[in-house]
Amino acid sequence: xxxxxxxxxxxxxxxxxxxxxxxxxxxxxxxxxxxxxxxxxxxxxxxxxxxxxxxxxxxxxxxxxxxxxxxxxxxxxxxxxxxxxxxxxxxxxxxxxxxxxxxxxxxxxxxxxxxxxxxxxxxxxxxxxxxxxxxxxxxxxxxxxxxxxxxxxxxxxxxxxxxxxxxxxxxxxxxxxxxxxxxxxxxxxxxxxxxxxxxxxxxxxxxxxxxxxxxxxxxxxxxxxxxxxxxxxxxxxxxxxxxxxxxxxxxxxxxxxxxxxxxxxxxxxxxxxxxxxxxxxxxxxxxxxxxxxxxxxxxxxxxxxxxxxxxxxxxxxxxxxxxxxxxxxxxxxxxxxxxxxxxxxxxxxxxxxxxxxxxxxxxxxxxxxxxxxxxxxxxxxxxxxxxxxxxxxxxxxxxxxxxxxxxxxxxxxxxxxxxxxxxxxxxxxxxxxxxxxxxxxxxxxxxxxxxxxxxxxxxxxxxxxxxxxxxxxxxxxxxxxxxxxxxxxxxxxxxxxxxxxxxxxxxxxxxxxxxxxxxxxxxxxxxxxxxxxxxxxxxxxxxxxxxxxxxxxxxxxxxxxxxxxxxxxxxxxxxxxxxxxxxxxxxxxxxxxxxxxxxxxxxxxxxxxxxxxxxxxxxxxxxxxxxxxxxxxxxxxxxxxxxxxxxxxxxxxxxxxxxxxxxxxxxxxxxxxxxxxxxxxxxxxxxxxxxxxxxxxxxxxxxxxxxxxxxxxxxxxxxxxxxxxxxxxxxxxxxxxxxxxxxxxxxxxxxxxxxxxxxxxxxxxxxxxxxxxxxxxxxxxxxxxxxxx
Numbered sequence: 207x208x209x210x211x212x213x214x215x216x217x218x219x220x221x222x223x224x225x226x227x228x229x230x231x232x233x234x235x236x237x238x239x240x241x242x243x244x245x246x247x248x249x250x251x252x253x254x255x256x257x258x259x260x261x262x263x264x265x266x267x268x269x270x271x272x273x274x275x276x277x278x279x280x281x282x283x284x285x286x287x288x289x290x291x292x293x294x295x296x297x298x299x300x301x302x303x304x305x306x307x308x309x310x311x312x313x314x315x316x317x318x319x320x321x322x323x324x325x326x327x328x329x330x331x332x333x334x335x336x337x338x339x340x341x342x343x344x345x346x347x348x349x350x351x352x353x354x355x356x357x358x359x360x361x362x363x364x365x366x367x368x369x370x371x372x373x374x375x376x377x378x379x380x381x382x383x384x385x386x387x388x389x390x391x392x393x394x395x396x397x398x399x400x401x402x403x404x405x406x407x408x409x410x411x412x413x414x415x416x417x418x419x420x421x422x423x424x425x426x427x428x429x430x431x432x433x434x435x436x437x438x439x440x441x442x443x444x445x446x447x448x449x450x451x452x453x454x455x456x457x458x459x460x461x462x463x464x465x466x467x468x469x470x471x472x473x474x475x476x477x478x479x480x481x482x483x484x485x486x487x488x489x490x491x492x493x494x495x496x497x498x499x500x501x502x503x504x505x506x507x508x509x510x511x512x513x514x515x516x517x518x519x520x521x522x523x524x525x526x527x528x529x530x531x532x533x534x535x536x537x538x539x540x541x542x543x544x545x546x547x548x549x550x551x552x553x554x555x556x557x558x559x560x561x562x563x564x565x566x567x568x569x570x571x572x573x574x575x576x577x578x579x580x581x582x583x584x585x586x587x588x589x590x591x592x593x594x595x596x597x598x599x600x601x602x603x604x605x606x607x608x609x610x611x612x613x614x615x616x617x618x619x620x621x622x623x624x625x626x627x628x629x630x631x632x633x634x635x636x637x638x639x640x641x642x643x644x645x646x647x648x649x650x651x652x653x654x655x656x657x658x659x660x661x662x663x664x665x666x667x668x669x670x671x672x673x674x675x676x677x678x679x680x681x682x683x684x685x686x687x688x689x690x691x692x693x694x695x696x697x698x699x700x701x702x703x704x705x706x707x708x709x710x711x712x713x714x715x716x717x718x719x720x721x722x723x724x725x726x727x728x729x730x731x732x733x734x735x736x737x738x739x740x741x742x743x744x745x746x747x748x749x750x751x752x753x754x755x756x757x758x759x760x761x762x763x764x765x766x767x768x769x770x771x772x773x774x775x776x777x778x779x780x781x782x783x784x785x786x787x788x789x790x791x792x793x794x795x796x797x798x799x800x801x802x803x804x805x806x807x808x809x810x811x812x813x814x815x816x817x818x819x820x821x822x823x824x825x826x827x828x829x830x831x832x833x834x835x836x837x838x839x840x841x842x843x844x845x846x847x848x849x850x851x852x853x854x855x856x857x858x859x860x861x862x863x864x865x866x867x868x869x870x871x872x873x874x875x876x877x878x879x880x881x882x883x884x885x886x887x888x889x890x891x892x893x894x895x896x897x898x899x900x901x902x903x904x905x906x907x908x909x910x911x912x913x914x915x916x917x918x919x920x921x922x923x924x925x926x927x928x929x930x931x932x933x934x935x936x937x938x939x940x941x942x943x944x945x946x947x948x949x950x951x952x953x954x955x956x957x958x959x960x961x962x963x964x965x966x967x968x969x970x971x972x973x974x975x976x977x978x979x980x981x982x983x984x985x986x987x988x989x990x991x992x993x994x995x
Contacts, residue, residue: 215256215257216259217233217284229271229310233308235306250287250288251288254285273289290311290313294311294313306830340767342767345734347730350730351730363651367615373512374509378437379395379434381430381464381467395418398414403438432454433464440471440479466502473492489509507532511545512545527546527549544575548577576602576605586598587622599615602615610646612643614651617636650681650684650687653678658694675694679692692711705738712729713759733768766799770796770800774808780815822856843876846865846871850866863883863887878900881897882914884896885917894922915931946982
């Protein structure tokens, strides 16, 4: 017996679905194919005997998972070879319930072999799936997320209190460091001059030295006095005159050893008053001229250390501090110890800095050095030694500081006191700073803290505090202060329940202060508020506002800092306003990112969105994926109905009939659609069977249901039931004329010709359907002709 040639199956579509650790490929053929597979390391071959591909078939592009795709025909067989980046851990090729061929691959990675060996050794152990925290999430990291009100007493923005370095000078005058035999020159200075030098009255001392210089007849002595005069100018504030006199002295072509002292003073003056980078080069050049035994050497090395500190050359500074080839006077030793502590502070080694400064607690020099004393105070503060820190800042505030620095020192002094004193006792202190340094950074910081303390005293003063913080944010020129004031406004709005206003401020803050210290905290509060606000807008049917808010903060969702479940509200908003493609993409994204046990719930709304968008091909793909992954899924019936409706919409009735399950599920929508399919394919027997099922379940028939059921009953010769169904069709039914025509035929079958003709006349007289009207006219003509015969 000859069966004829085997018909080749045609591959018409390939759908790819990527999950985090796996890939699924769905192959759609025009008729079920034969299939098998082979594998070799990173390659999987899919073999389809007696198969070919459709001319318009589109195969997905290679990527970092599947790095190469080879599509080829060998004789009458089609072979698709897939090359993976890593050898797959496992794969399965099977046929789904709807006759699609499905390849499911568990992807490998560079550790796959190691994992396999380890798994073999750990057989029998149960692996627990624990939810781990995302420590890049600002909400997880925030110390305030469990109690936002605690931000007011706990938060401190960083204070940039950077008091300039005061360079160390050798003992006055420098010229006294000349070798023995030259010290007689000190006799040029009177006791009164030394007294003024000891008191630091350089502006009074300089004219006296100048008078002495102008009356000195000896040229050598003139040079020495000129050098001392320049030194007095340099130690004071008249640095322009100092440079002028140094330039004049340079023209005299001094000889060693005085020339070395001149070059040192020139470089030191430049470091203090002009350019420390250039001074650093000049010190380096001078180092080659000054031996390690020279009395000037320890002071030169100390100046190099301080210049390296000012110019942030910390590696160089460390090398200079480690030098041990020079003998140091006691005073220089103490300065070096201070600079060692400054070095640890500068390179952010807080423990070493704390130890180094503590070793200097009895130092006589440290309390006179604002630069280093400030860092010591900061170190104490950062190590929570607040009482000692307060004493330190008190000492620092007594030094001659400019107003800008003094205000911040007093602010830090009271911040330290706040750690061990009752806050209400310090309100007046912060108010004094606010008034004394009005408009400055210190004044605005003090105003912020004063407001915090008032709010902590009485948390009902939200509206008053809100105005205060707003005023500070508007007038402050310091970004850190503005940022803090803005966030505190947003926080008060949150505490008042005005989340929409809080969110607007938080977005502005994050946008305007991208590198701000408070940005992570602002993001944390935004992460907490956004889901509730979006849901509120969706519940109020303000879908566009909800979508705009979500889009403005899409990065938070993209980084998964906000629980993906809240994206459902956004997807619902897209659905409600008819942006179905966005809704579909969002549901697809949710399926990709959520844990495997939460994926199923998003298939139905995703397929609905695809259907509403008219993308019936996607409906088919997604429904096939769902059927394969969830053969007994909770939404199987609803998804099957959408899949059938999509096939019907595309006119693919045969395919729709093919996937109809037997028996039909207990779902009225599917049963009703099955009846429609049977009717449209002239299968009136099954159509009648299906509508009988609906009739027994008290289903409320629609106008078209009545026609399809009635017509199927008529075609299967259930005339009595057909007549009953046609009689229920009302005149507003678009198929009313068809029902009248069938009723006319049924009357004739009963031998009631006149009743039948009456129905035909009614169609002709009142009918709106031209086809049935023409049929009725013909019947009336035949009847008239027959009556005349």
